[in-house]
Amino acid sequence: MWEDLIKKAKDGGLDVIDTYVFWNGHEPSPGIYNFEGRYDLVRFIKTVQEVGLYVHLRIGPYVCAEWNFGGFPVWLKYVPGISFRTDNGPFKDAMQGFTYKIVQMMKDHQFFASQGGPIILSQIENEFGPILKGSSDHSYVNWAVKMAVGLNTGVPWVMCKEDDAPDPIINTCNGFYCDHFTPNKPYKPTMWTEAWTGWFTLFGGTIRKRPVEDLAFGVTRFIQNGGSYINYYMYHGGTNFGRTAGGPFITTSYDYDAPIDEYGLVQEPKYSHLKQLHQAIKQCESALVSSDATVTKLGRYGEAHVFSAGKGSCAAFLSNYHMNAPAKVVFNKRQYTLPAWSTSILPDCENVVYNTATVVAKTSNVEMVPSGSVVYSVARYDEDIATYGDRGTITALGLLDQINVTRDTNDYLWYITSVDIKESESFLRGGKLPTLTVDSAGHAVHVFVNGHFYGSAFGTRENRKVSFSAPVNLRGGANRVALLSVAVGLPNDGPHFETWATGVVGSVALHGLDEGNKDLSRQKWTYQVGLRGEALNLISPTEASSVDWIKGSLAKQNKQPFTWYKAYFDSPSGNEPLALDLESMGKGQAWINGESLGRYWTAIAKGNCGSCNYAGPYRQANCQSGCGEPTQRWYHVPRSWLKPRGNLLVLFEELGGDISKVSVVKRSSVH
Known part of the structure; x- marks a missing residue:
């Protein structure tokens, strides 16, 4: 999916791809490295480079990301004398070793911009400010800065949510809004490393969506106040395959209400409305980079931020901060109507080319539809409770x-x-x-x-x-x-x-x-x-028949807990993204052709679902949806995992479910 996702990001007006580096994915055991498949960092950066975009490499190596153990390998916990993210010798040694490994790999492939490559920024640590307590923590921050800068990448390093990051590190902002953020030194650029496009989801929780009108308003507020770099978190969130979801209780889906959804499809109107915003901002580029804004009040709730570069170059951002009422304002002897909680962009200080609350893109009509592919040859294996304690x-x-x-x-x-x-x-x-x-x-x-x-x-x-x-x-x-x-x-x-x-x-x-x-x-x-079923390797396509499975109609009758199911399905025709519909199941894990889809749990979402108004400060509790339904019903099945016929599906069910109602569906536009 990488090339398609990156091309869609470029088409959406992005210049830079921001990615974390997951230590536990790349070094699952001490000194044993993995840069294959989904963890092929070099191939990913080459793909970005080939599409013509830049890279912000957030090494961390603590990354949070709702990822298992925050990206740390669990073996790190057992290094003698270790204490994470503080002035601790064993931790600093391990962190420096991994950071050096990644930086050297990037240098070997000429990936830093100083070498002519696409990496223009790197990040060390991640959101340390909120937990920073005493002198030992300050010493750790200073050490991390010195260590990172000493790697001589030739590109700037940033620290997000770390207000006292020492020079030359650039401290940056994460949040729903960052227009009031300023770096700790006036000569540092104002950067927003995580503009939250939505929010993560918990099993048993609701889906949290962020209206694009508010997101766009947040972006324009940041730009008009001198912001120079914005990264959307997430622009594409994807899927927590295997056991990579953290939390605990983070769902396997990491859709995040992003402009490109979990399955790689553009989510409208969020994708196009932001694309139009990026086009409008780039029309103002000359004025934005040539001057600071002159700010004037436009009534009680309005402001004009004007950037004038001389020689007729002028751009204006007209904002209305009222949460309910539109405003009629006069600017440059012209009258403009500003919807509530919005900004209008005037690249020539006269004509409005974009308003954050005026959405012209149509809403996506994307649904899960039957694929015609049904599961067959269903069989069951009851997890053996009686013999536990008899092996290993x-x-x-x-x-x-x-x-x-x-x-x-x-x-x-x-x-x-x-x-x-x-x-x-x-x-x-x-x-x-x-x-x-x-x-x-x-x-x-x-x-x-x-x-x-x-x-x-x-x-x-x-x-x-x-x-x-x-x-x-x-x-x-x-x-x-x-x-x-x-x-x-x-x-x-x-x-x-x-x-x-x-x-x-x-x-x-x-x-x-x-x-x-x-x-x-x-x-x-x-x-x-x-589990015994794991010891018997029931998930393996080559060994799944090595035990006596209950087959035929008897396999579908047992809806008891602690049951293994296997079935087969053929790959659906077409090229639409696919998902496994597990609404009829309870809680457990799923594998296809030996690859782990991840944890599933059809826990019913509880929350406060109701109307969603874009106007007013957004918080995680706003705009909830899905109450009374399974938090996650569908589980992404990459087509690259499938063969044309006879794909093996294995489920371990903890609570009891109905395998006969499981199906493969397509995520498709419905007209």
């Missing part, structure tokens, strides 16, 4: 942090223990059943006793912690308690998130026994990483 396990006293055990190689970790119940217990003779309670640091837990499923509990992004409580039917003698802890993306922001716990590290107890309560937390536990 470790044993320890007490409860261990999930990531300390899995090292994030897997979302799933089994916690297994045994509890002896006296034959004399009252509940065995008709008394009230004891209650099992589980307190987890997140993100979800499924509870089994003696192979029987008793229920699940889920956290949220606001409160990752999980509490479960239910009566359980125990027997006299030994009883097996098995807890399946599930991670839904590691944290991507916050101070020292490398120290945050995941998994069942709270209390596990039985309540209501004759002897009172029984604490299970400190006894011996057995730990097993992953």
